[in-house]
Amino acid sequence: MDESRDWGDERDEFRPRRWGRWGCAAAIVTLVVAVVAFFWLERRHEQRQLAQMIDPLGLIHPPQASSDAPRRQFSESRGALGEFLGVDACRDCHAERVESFAETAHFRTSQVATRDNVAGSFERGRDGYQSIDEALRFVMDAEDGLRQTAVVSHEGEAFEYSAPFDVVLGTAKSAQSFLFWRESHLYQLPLSYSAQLDSWTKSPGYPAGLAIFSRAVSSGCLRCHVTFVAEREDAWNSFDRETAIWGISCERCHGPGRDHVAYHQRVGKVGDLAADPIVNLEALPIERQLEICAQCHAGTGEFLRPPFAYRPGEELAGFIRQEPQEEQSLVVHSTNQLARLRLSKCFLSSAAMTCSTCHDVHRHESSDRQLASKKCRQCHQVEDCPPAVRLGSRGRENCIDCHLPTARDQQADLATADAVVYPLMRDHRVAVYPEIAARFESADTSADE
Ligand code: HEC
Ligand code: HEC
Ligand code: HEC
Ligand code: HEC
Ligand code: HEC
Ligand code: HEC
Ligand code: HEC
Structure with a gap:
């Protein structure tokens, strides 16, 4: 190739000479802005029209399949x-x-x-x-x-x-x-x-x-x-x-059941976990066990793989890039039970605490504080807790309201014309909360609700 060849001159041939380089760039930018603005205004107009097609005040916004965003592509x-x-x-x-x-x-x-x-x-x-x-x-x-x-x-x-x-x-x-x-x-x-x-x-x-x-x-x-x-x-x-x-x-x-069911249809109801295609959860490292729940209980983030691609036993970090857990607030849809639990002494000081330590997900246990308190007593004595001793059965049967207090999820606003409420969620940072405990102790019934 001829090193001395003047590429600049050759490109100049394609340029409207009267305007010069910068004039041309400005013209292109202006044109692009104009086109974008035109389509944006068109869309706004179209949306308004669509809304007004139904009511003259434009308060009703019907669905518009044409403007639903295209699906994100993954290589998988x-x-x-x-x-x-x-x-x-x-x-x-x-x-x-x-x-x-x-x-x-x-x-x-x-x-x-x-x-x-x-x-x-x-x-x-x-x-x-x-x-x-x-x-x-x-x-x-x-x-x-x-x-x-x-x-x-x-x-x-x-x-x-x-x-x-x-x-x-x-x-x-x-x-x-x-x-x-x-x-x-x-x-x-x-x-x-x-x-x-x-x-x-x-x-x-x-x-x-x-x-x-x-x-x-x-x-x-x-x-x-x-x-x-x-x-x-x-x-x-x-x-x-x-x-x-x-x-x-x-x-x-x-994990998906197809292969497990096919396996047992073939070999019968025998127990051989080593050959069974079902994931053996209890054999997984603690982190992998926690991540099974963290799929849905540790907030949202950016997908690295398709939304239904995660399989129990895999590392969750390869599936979704979640917000740093310390930065997650107490909100329902950054459901951060794991992030909060990680800050608890219970979690930090036990070798193998998982969500299953306190929750049996195979049965309906919702809001049963008495049952939940029993799970605390797997590791703690009532005697370790002076307020619980003072309160007798009211303290013994409810470790929960003092040590996992509720907080309102500020992101899930549910409003009527004259009221707004936010769902109550348990804070999974198990700890001593002196003010909440004092309120609970002085009240006749439980601290919340
Ligand atoms: C044809 C019978 C059969 C069907 C249908 C079946 N299983 Fe099983 N499953 C078994 C047997 C037998 C065992 C115990 C032996 C073993 O673990 O291999 C078992 C064990 C399991 C275990 C325990 C694994 C462990 O870690 O101990 C899980 C979990 C499980 N099955 C889930 C499922 C799910 C989910 C389905 C439905 C999608 C299902 N099974 C359908 C026969 C079956
Ligand atoms: C695929 C998503 C998903 C996974 C995985 C998941 N959860 Fe959930 N969990 C939910 C949703 C959604 C709800 C809310 C259910 C509702 O009230 O509609 C929920 C509710 C709960 C509740 C409250 C139940 C109640 O009756 O109040 C507990 C406790 C819970 N999950 C624990 C766990 C634990 C422990 C694990 C892991 C072993 C887990 N979850 C795995 C999505 C998930
Ligand atoms: C990252 C997982 C996740 C995503 C994404 C998510 N949710 Fe949830 N959702 C949950 C969990 C977990 C709960 C249970 C709250 C709790 O107790 O932790 C829940 C609770 C709810 C509840 C209240 C259930 C009850 O029984 O009180 C509603 C309603 C709900 N979600 C609707 C939605 C809608 C609508 C979307 C999408 C726009 C959505 N969620 C997205 C995980 C999720
Ligand atoms: C698997 C065992 C285990 C379970 C279950 C458990 N804890 Fe703990 N908890 C611990 C350990 C270990 C410590 C740290 C003890 C220490 O530092 O002396 C602790 C610490 C605590 C502390 C002191 C926290 C602080 O910040 O000083 C409180 C309060 C507590 N647990 C309450 C509870 C309550 C309430 C429950 C039930 C919801 C519970 N624990 C369930 C093991 C457990
Ligand atoms: C929200 C998550 C979750 C769901 C949903 C769930 N399991 Fe489990 N399962 C677990 C976890 C975690 C363990 C291990 C710890 C434990 O035993 O609680 C387990 C343990 C098991 C075991 C073996 C250990 C034992 O206790 O014998 C079997 C069998 C099993 N599950 C079957 C099922 C079947 C069948 C279903 C549906 C009807 C189901 N599970 C639904 C999380 C789940
Ligand atoms: C130290 C015990 C303990 C551990 C460990 C624990 N929880 Fe809980 N959790 C509780 C108690 C107590 C409640 C309140 C009782 C209830 O309302 O069912 C609760 C309630 C919940 C609820 C109902 C929503 C709410 O805020 O009331 C969800 C969802 C939940 N836990 C998920 C999890 C997940 C996911 C993990 C693991 C990251 C986990 N929990 C670990 C004790 C625990
Ligand atoms: C009235 C609220 C209240 C109830 C109910 C309650 N606690 Fe406590 N708990 C506290 C307070 C406040 C402290 C710290 C008090 C102190 O150090 O004198 C404490 C201390 C503790 C400690 C010791 C923490 C440390 O610093 O070593 C443990 C463990 C504990 N509680 C567990 C429980 C268990 C388990 C239950 C249920 C059987 C329970 N608590 C019921 C308020 C309560």
Whole structure:
């Protein structure tokens, strides 16, 4: 190649000479800005129009499949279809365990909606919700399937948009949210349910005074509330609906059941864990055991692999890059039980404490403080705790309210037109909290609720 060749001159041939280099760059930048601004304004306009198609005030925002973001690509296949079987496939050989597990919040955390599992009321008088915007109210009805309808009243006319309750998320321990399908696309309904208020409330994070039906629900949300659902490529909220295994099955903690079931169908009900394809959890290092729960109880983060790709026994760090645990706050959806537990002397001073030390996830134990206190007494004597001794059975049977106090999850705001509540969560940093203890001791009943 001729080293002395003047590349600059050659490029100049393609340049409008009158403007000079910088003029040209400025023109291109201006053009790009103009085009972007044009499309942005167009979209804004289109969104407004879409909203106004339904009501003249533009309060109702219907779903728009066209603007749901494209799905993020990974080098690995999303796979897993057919690997997860759901708990019914375990019943033949683990009948008792399946039966008790069916009562748990894990198993019931997502379900196809029915009148029985939607906690909010469809009764006359309690089936409505008045938004802070006087023109907007919601009504629930169970006449033609379960539906949530936004009604905007303007100059004597009523404008409506309605969507079905298709999926229920949550057991209503503190709340429930509801999802609906539009073809393969999944969205959240604008109203949720708060157990504390026993009423319909605005879904967490929704702007007040609007009826937003356009919030897309991604695998980032579903992966903690369903066992598995096959993801479609066309959008991040698009799924093969009939593949969904609702609820969290045994398999999210023990690994997919397909190979294990096939193995036992072949060899019979013999016990040989070494040859059995099921993951032997108790043989895993403590960190790997903790990470099985940390999939869903240690906050969110950036996916390094597809959302349903993690398998028990693997290192969680290779699957998701989570926020540093010390920086996680006490919020429901950075559910940070693990981060807080790690700060406890109980955890730091025991060689092998896991979540299972205090929780048997195979049965429904929710909010049973007496049972939970028994688990403390596996390692502690009541005599080690002067207040517990003073309080007698009230202290002995409830180590929990003084040592794992509750705090409100500030990110999960559940609001009606005149109240906002935040779910109560246990702080898993087991410690001495003198003020909370003093309040508990001086009160006639337990410190919270
Ligand atoms: C055809 C019978 C059969 C079916 C169906 C079956 N299992 Fe098992 N499973 C067994 C037998 C037998 C054992 C005990 C021997 C062993 O551990 O290999 C076992 C053991 C297990 C263990 C214990 C492993 C350990 O670490 O001790 C788990 C977990 C398990 N099964 C989960 C499941 C799940 C989840 C399903 C449903 C997806 C399922 N099994 C379906 C027969 C079955
Ligand atoms: C796939 C996600 C996922 C995994 C894995 C998981 N959890 Fe959960 N867990 C949840 C969700 C979601 C809820 C909330 C259920 C509800 O109330 O709707 C929950 C609730 C709970 C509760 C409260 C139950 C109640 O009745 O109040 C406990 C305790 C719990 N999990 C412990 C664990 C432990 C221990 C592990 C690991 C052995 C674990 N979880 C693994 C998602 C998960
Ligand atoms: C990182 C896992 C994770 C993600 C992502 C997640 N959740 Fe949860 N969710 C949980 C856990 C764990 C709980 C139980 C709270 C607790 O007690 O720790 C929960 C609780 C809830 C509850 C209250 C359940 C009850 O019985 O009171 C609702 C409703 C809920 N989630 C809805 C959603 C929705 C909607 C999304 C997506 C927009 C979502 N969650 C995303 C893990 C997750
Ligand atoms: C939330 C996570 C989780 C879910 C869901 C779960 N398990 Fe487990 N399982 C564990 C953990 C952790 C252990 C080991 C510690 C223990 O025994 O609690 C275990 C232990 C076991 C064992 C062997 C140890 C023993 O106690 O005999 C069997 C068998 C088992 N599980 C079966 C099941 C079946 C069947 C289901 C569904 C019906 C299921 N598990 C659901 C987490 C889970
Ligand atoms: C597996 C054993 C184990 C279990 C279960 C356990 N702890 Fe501990 N806990 C310990 C150990 C070990 C220490 C550290 C003792 C020491 O430093 O002298 C500790 C320390 C504590 C302390 C002192 C904390 C501090 O910061 O000074 C309190 C309070 C406590 N535990 C309460 C509880 C309560 C309440 C429960 C039940 C919810 C519980 N523990 C369950 C082992 C356990
Ligand atoms: C030292 C005992 C102990 C350990 C270890 C422990 N928990 Fe808990 N956990 C409790 C107690 C006590 C409660 C409150 C009783 C209840 O409401 O069921 C609780 C409640 C919960 C709840 C219900 C939500 C809430 O805030 O009320 C979840 C979810 C939970 N624990 C998850 C976990 C996970 C995940 C781990 C492991 C990282 C873990 N726990 C380890 C004692 C423990
Ligand atoms: C009324 C609230 C309250 C109740 C109930 C309670 N504790 Fe405590 N606990 C405290 C306070 C406050 C301290 C520190 C008091 C002190 O040092 O005199 C303490 C101290 C302790 C310690 C010793 C911590 C250390 O510094 O060594 C342990 C262990 C402990 N409690 C465990 C328990 C267990 C287990 C239960 C249930 C059987 C229980 N506590 C019930 C408030 C309570």
